[in-house]
Amino acid sequence: MKGTIHIKQELCKGCSLCMEFCPKGSISLSKKLNLKGYFLAEFDDKKGCTGCATCALMCPEIAIEVYRG
Amino acid sequence: MKKINSRPASLKEAPFHYCPGCGHSIVHRLVAEVIDEMKLREKSICSLGVGCAVVAYKYFDVDTVEAPHGRAAAVATGIKRVRPENIVFTYQGDGDLAAIGTAETLHAANRGELITVIFINNAVYGMTGGQMAPTSLVGQKTTTSPAGRNPLKEGYPLKFSEVLALLGGSSYLERVAVNNPANIRKAKKAIAKAFQHQKKKSGFSVVEILSPCPTNWRMSSVESCRWIDEVMTKVYPLGVIKEKKC
Ligand SMILES: Cc1ncc(C[n+]2csc(CCOP(=O)(O)OP(=O)(O)O)c2C)c(N)n1
Ligand code: SF4
Ligand code: SF4
Ligand code: SF4
Numbered sequence: 605m606k607g608t609i610h611i612k613q614e615l616c617k618g619c620s621l622c623m624e625f626c627p628k629g630s631i632s633l634s635k636k637l638n639l640k641g642y643f644l645a646e647f648d649d650k651k652g653c654t655g656c657a658t659c660a661l662m663c664p665e666i667a668i669e670v671y672r673g
Numbered sequence: 674m675k676k677i678n679s680r681p682a683s684l685k686e687a688p689f690h691y692c693p694g695c696g697h698s699i700v701h702r703l704v705a706e707v708i709d710e711m712k713l714r715e716k717s718i719c720s721l722g723v724g725c726a727v728v729a730y731k732y733f734d735v736d737t738v739e740a741p742h743g744r745a746a747a748v749a750t751g752i753k754r755v756r757p758e759n760i761v762f763t764y765q766g767d768g769d770l771a772a773i774g775t776a777e778t779l780h781a782a783n784r785g786e787l788i789t790v791i792f793i794n795n796a797v798y799g800m801t802g803g804q805m806a807p808t809s810l811v812g813q814k815t816t817t818s819p820a821g822r823n824p825l826k827e828g829y830p831l832k833f834s835e836v837l838a839l840l841g842g843s844s845y846l847e848r849v850a851v852n853n854p855a856n857i858r859k860a861k862k863a864i865a866k867a868f869q870h871q872k873k874k875s876g877f878s879v880v881e882i883l884s885p886c887p888t889n890w891r892m893s894s895v896e897s898c899r900w901i902d903e904v905m906t907k908v909y910p911l912g913v914i915k916e917k918k919c
Binding site for chain 2 (some may be wrong): 606607608614615617618619620621624625642655657659660661662664665666668669670671672673
């Protein structure tokens with residue numbers, strides 16, 4: 605199955621829980637800051653995404669939207 | 674591509690004020706999802722404890738009452754007794770429930786009040802700056818036990834759920850954690866089960882949730898999740914502690 609995610613930048617607090625548990629290792633911490641001053645999680649489409657939604661399950665901020673198709 | 678997840682309807686749009694990696698945020702989502710899935714949004718009333726989640730009324734889109742510190746179970750008792758048709762739950766931290774609220778919680782359980790307690794155990798007083806709680810582990814460094822909790826002076830980690838399980842009025846107690854995907858799924862099931870017990874009037878129900886407090890544990894979010902697995906669950910084992918037939 606193929607999936608993708610969208611991270612809502614204004615909600616992310618850079619806690620890294622999504623990256624820790626993504627089975628594809630597709631999310632990493634960027635050097636970009638949001639308005640609250642948190643480093644943002646960044647999704648890399650090239651590493652692949654199964655649409656498993658593990659990242660969204662872990663994200664405390666409900667910042668991740670998962671798409672499957 | 675189709676979107677497969679969304680913010681639960683029982684949570685307002687307000688972004689959480691909790692620290693990065695805080696378990697409160699995860700538990701708020703789970704409680705709201707269960708309320709949505711069991712169609713309890715118009716029926717639920719939440720009695721809030723005092724702690725970092727003191728302002729949870731900003732997030733839960735159900736009726737809420739702010740109880741005095743520790744008294745959430747007593748306030749919930751009153752609400753449930755006059756409105757037995759509602760689903761009444763408390764949302765409390767370990768400082769709120771297992772320290773200042775010891776008497777109220779214990780007697781509500783012993784009377785078998787038909788309420789559900791969502792009990793966030795993060796082994797510290799989060800809101801006030803990470804002081805030692807009755808639930809802090811032996812040797813745990815906190816702002817009031819800088820050399821680690823010494824049981825000879827400060828006693829042992831209080832296993833409050835195990836204490837409540839001894840009482841005739843309690844019907845369902847389970848300890849879960851929100852530190853990895855599998856445990857988060859189990860935590861959600863436990864919350865749903867507790868509400869089922871309340872619906873079936875089988876007695877007092879508690880879901881104790883081991884919940885990361887990275888700020889006061891002075892760990893990263895990921896380290897906090899590991900600490901729950903490697904240290905905290907050794908003192909507070911996960912699983913059903915008591916379940917009456919209902
Ligand atoms: C009567 C009274 N005593 C003390 C306080 C200070 N106080 C606020 S929150 C808190 C403890 C919070 O700890 P916990 O219940 O574990 O919740 P957490 O913040 O960790 O989620 C205390 C002692 C208060 N608000 N009211
Ligand atoms: S949906 Fe699964 S594979 Fe895709 S980014 Fe999230 S955790 Fe990784
Ligand atoms: S889990 Fe959520 S808040 Fe944490 S880094 Fe990932 S997207 Fe950001
Ligand atoms: S102090 Fe701890 S419990 Fe309170 S919001 Fe921060 S991480 Fe959560």
